[in-house]
Amino acid sequence: MNIGILTFHCAYNYGAVLQCYALQKHLESLGFNVTIINYTPFYLASKRPKVNLRTFVNRHPILSLNRYISFTSKLQRQFDKFLEFSDLHLNLSKKCKSYDQLSSVISSLDTIIIGSDQVWSETFNGKDSVWYGQFPNFKGRVITYAASAGDVNKFKTNIPEVLEAIKRFDSISVREVDLQNTLSEYGVNDAVTVVDPTLLLDKKSWSVFLDKPIESEKYILVYQGRDDDALMNYAKSFGTIHHCKVISCDFYANSFQDGISQCVAGPKEFLNLVHNAFCVITSSFHGTALSILLETRFFAFFKGDGGDIRAKALLESLNLCNRIIDRNSLPCANEEIDWNTVEEKIILLKERANKYLLENA
Structure with missing residues (x-):
């Protein structure tokens, strides 16, 4: 068929x-x-992300322009990685x-x-x-x-x-x-x-993309579904407590700030970054889902603007609502997750999906 x-x-x-x-x-x-x-x-x-020149403007025009050119180049390289993944x-x-x-x-x-x-x-x-x-x-x-x-x-x-x-x-x-x-x-x-x-x-199926770690240092990965300064501030505080570098691979303006390192990543590299992170802090549904799949400690940052509904439904189904944080949360201990229990719940969800696909495709 x-x-x-x-x-x-x-x-x-x-x-x-x-x-x-x-x-x-x-x-x-x-x-x-x-x-x-x-x-x-x-x-x-x-619908390609755009970086505004004003994001880089400071009292040093030449330095601002050089930074803008550098990040524009990184953005293009990231697009190229997306195209390469799709083609392959x-x-x-x-x-x-x-x-x-x-x-x-x-x-x-x-x-x-x-x-x-x-x-x-x-x-x-x-x-x-x-x-x-x-x-x-x-x-x-x-x-x-x-x-x-x-x-x-x-x-x-x-x-x-x-x-x-x-x-x-x-x-x-x-x-x-x-x-x-x-x-x-x-x-x-x-x-x-x-x-x-x-x-x-499952994790084994995704492992074909998990080469040796891209980053040699211990790091926290930040991935925003929508830009939120509160998320970035939380990540930097969390990084300070746990002595971690903070990395972002999105192109929201607030990612270009002191204390945040930018990483060029296509889909393959993103999986690598998620898998090898000390912790992922994300407001993205798929940032949350992929952290769960790759068994990486994470926090799902909720803005309370209606965009959290998808992640909330997933976390409820897996009994992981204790991973939800918001702008009022204090940087907390990165407690372990019982991944065996989570996997059992995912298997049940997959069985339901298979039944639907086999009966209706």
């Missing part, structure tokens, strides 16, 4: 690329032929930028799986109908896997249009219980909750 995955594989975001890779590999392990539908409309391809590890179809081009790619598929990631969030999906299963000439099955809408309150603002659009789906699975409950509230009672694709691969 030929399956096509439609997701945000082309985003310059670690979680977006790695969840796509994970779903591809897991489906292959179940015996399917898998293609990543290389759909790169402008609204996705143009994703089974990409030919590139398609429009619906007409997309139609020719999907014609040979038996099933299209939309997801995972925030494919139903208008912040990212460009209000594009394809993310809601709208392929008028496609005769195969169309399902979702672990679709997310991000903030469900924003999702509800367009609920009439969404409910009409998703009638095309043969089966729906979502990533968060909150989204499942929202759909049920509006009469979609057959949606199920499944685990994020990154959790479908």
Whole structure:
């Protein structure tokens, strides 16, 4: 059976690329032929992080300019690493930028799986109908896997249009219980909750990317899902207590400050950094998920702005809510996590995901 995955594989975001890779590999392990539908409309391809020159401005113009040029170069090298990972590890179809081009790619598929990631969030999906299963000439099955809408309150603002659009789906699975409950509230009672694709691969499966440590010093890895000075201040205080270097591989302006080291990392290098960190401090869902998978001590930093819902659902399902911190938390002891118990819970979540995929793909 030929399956096509439609997701945000082309985003310059670690979680977006790695969840796509994970779903591809897991489906292959179940015996399917898998293609990543290389759909790169402008609204996705143009979402590259930008570094503002004003971030580097100080009383020394030449020094400011040199720092800006240096970091711009690092940013480009990071983009190149993303492209290299995709070329080497994703089974990409030919590139398609429009619906007409997309139609020719999907014609040979038996099933299209939309997801995972925030494919139903208008912040990212460009209000594009394809993310809601709208392929008028496609005769195969169309399902979702672990679709997310991000903030469900924003999702509800367009609920009439969404409910009409998703009638095309043969089966729906979502990533968060909150989204499942929202759909049920509006009469979609057959949606199920499944685990994020990154959790479908175990630590051994990810270990192919875990070379010798990139960093020789003991370090804390900071990875922001949204920029937050409070997170950075917490990380620096935590680093001081534990005598750790603090490393960031995101490109938010607050990452370029004294006491924070920048690291150029594609998806492969990011996994290496997570795995070998003394501790990960993150406000990113996938930063949290991958820390759990690689059995790295972590803290999930919550801003309380609605963007924490996804990580909260995951941590609740694994009984790890004690890893949640916020701007009022004090730097605390880095207590150990019972990874054997966590793994047992993940196995149960994977069994549910396998049942869904085998019955509906």
